[in-house]
Amino acid sequence: MRLWRWLNTPPIGGLLAAGAIWLCFGLVTALGWRANVSLLSGTLPAVGDGVFAIATGLLYGFAYLMAIVLAPILAIAALVEAVARWLIPSRRAAASVDPPGGRTSEPLAPASSRG
């Protein structure tokens, strides 16, 4: 439960997800599957090259797409969310201080609702 809460604390979860994607991409790159992408160039007769080569070429293409599109967005989103959560409570805390006209009616959100 504590681990789950920790994983859900921005930016930990997002950065770990992005890292996992990059790790998978690094793995398929290390396995040399990048070369099999040539099988995906449309009109090549991929059947003659074997199912394994076709599958690994496809897998590499998918991992690459995830690594250059999804992973960076996840990582940036995690950081953006962490900063936003850090800023919002501060602002609320600032707003909760008695203004000249009287108290603000908005209470601070309980810590447990931030996850």
Add this chain to the structure above:
Amino acid sequence: MLSLASFVVAAAIWLPSAHLFFAPPHDAYRTADGRPGPRTQQLVDWHLHLWADPMLRRAEIDRMRRSNAEWDFMGRTFLVMALANLAEREPQRRDELLGVADAIIDETLALEAEYGHLYFLMPYARDAAFLADPPRSVFVDGEIAMMLACRQLIADNPAYRQPLRDRVAIVVEAMSAGPIGSAESYPDEGWLFCNALAAAAVRVSDAVTGDDHAEFLGDWLAATREHLTDPATGLLVSRFTYDGRTIEGPEGTCLWLAAHCLQLIDPVFAEQQYHLTRDALARDFLGFGYAREWPTGTAGHADVDSGPIVPVLEASAGSSGLAVLGAAAFDDERYLRQLLTALEAVAFPIESRDGLRFAASNQVGDAVMLYALVQGPLWQKTLDRVGPAIDDGDQP
């Protein structure tokens, strides 16, 4: 809600800036003064390695021929053109580069002699009879003439003098005999790609031999403009019957190369065609350049020339590759940079000690890319010696 908003913000930050991480350094492919950059040099290394290793070459050629025998042939043509440009630019490597070019030309001529004139064509070339007599393909004759002419323009090889004259004579005779001044590539099927390249080969040959085919080339271009201009776009059509009926309208894979070839025939018209093609086909998505195969609203079907078409964007691998040639030939630096950025991102470059190649491409694709990045000296030398066939530079 905050997580979703963060994701949207992150996407808005990353997607428009991703191209910055793929954009090659300015001098990586081509220096400011047009010399090949280090990445282009790596491409050269890969091709030289490929031709130095018979087993590897055989495997690559067999692989291409399984899809399209034309690729085997075009890969040779573009590589010889690239090597000739490099040899002109780097005199200290001339012997090495021309040695490889000669090996390619000799093997190509030997294969044609052994297996026949149709060896480098797709099987349907044998399904019907050519209408012209003698039955020949301007695709084969034009590109062989181009290889010989480019090689001879750099340095004279006595063994190629007569073959060049013979091949150019065949091309001129075949095109002159055509009802619209163009010859067949396949039975009752002419291609702008092949005829434009053959016309350019004749002009390069003029610069070698001192002959002057300006009148013939002027007539060819006049007939081409009259019969093969698409009224909707002003672009030249790609495929037509022997008597000039359009089979397929404008296509990127033909137009980028045709505009480059037309620089030797009529530079003003070439420039017009390039800009029309650019307006109709060039696109930029989040900083990544690409090209469509067909103008918007024009129906077309993907084939071995267009390569796979990316849905929604309508990006064509074949057209985008040849767009690099167009952008480089017409010094369209901005578009060239966008195209090279996309190349780095989605063509899957593979670097090794043997050089640089693109996994999503093949030998012909890499050879087109190499030629695009080193072209210039050969065309310039031709223009310096004989000028364009039509010099209407003063016209608006």
